Amino acid sequence: MANTYTLISSNTLSSSAASVTFSSIPATYTDLVLRVSARGDAATQAPNFDIFLNSDTTSKYSATWLQGSGSSVVSSSASNASYGRGSITDGATETSNTFSSSEFYFPNYNSTAAKPYSIITVEETNATAAYMQAYASLYRGTSGISTISLSTASGGYNFVAGSSFYLYGIKNS
């Protein structure tokens, strides 16, 4: 049987970078899974990074999310945004050699309808607070997803070397 869960592309940074892009994503799969292990050089805790689909910077993104810190839980949302709420990294002030873990799931990424996708992201640091987030996200673009970009630019920092990004394709037959 043909492989159902296939690595499409990967990128492990050898030096810091403000963005990572997967382009020319083949339309031969059903769903996409993006797994990220990331750390940022921002002097803050848990800086966020953004996601752009098909290089779209128009107000087609929205999300509802849930965040726990180890002592509290909150929920928030964003609508008609020009970027997708991405994920969190371990920042420069957090426990060294520690990277966050995130998984993005894009079902039916070739659909010509709005596309829901999920994100689960966790960071850990040996401190009194660390964050985990779950996002219900929506991209209202009507083209299949052929490009995924992750960017730290809005936070003014970079992914550090060693951050890794793996894009998988899943076939439903």
Added chain:
Amino acid sequence: MAATYEPIATTTLGSAASSITFSSIPSTYTDLRVVLTTTATSAFYGKLTFNGDTGANYSETWIDGSGSAAASGRNSSNNWLYISQRQIQTGQPQLITTDIFSYAGSTYKTALETYNQDQNGSGWVGSQVGLWRSTAAITSITYTTSTSTFTAGTTATLYGIKSA
């Protein structure tokens, strides 16, 4: 290399329907995963049952967020698991995932569900763990609507995952 993550069956509704069933599930995998994307004809609570069991053999613990408030709760001795603690909405498509562990084993069965229901200005994100108090291997999985229907275009895929 042997395949470890395989599609068992997939359904795309050509017309609205009140249920989606995966039956005759082989026992040759370790875990199962269902990926469901759907909208509602009119908002409804979705239900999940195994092997056609509608007895009071289900319980669940959940946490979710509305975009302004977080909540958690429990249901016990129910006749089904909810596929979301919130109604499946009309409008934008929603993503529901169900992971069922050791589905063919002889112990009670656990399922981890996530619901992703952002509607661009409203919606829910949630996660729940469910328990089906049966020692039977799971051979069928059924998603049903409490009222209303899953819309045409709803897709559901069942994957089998092997541990070796």
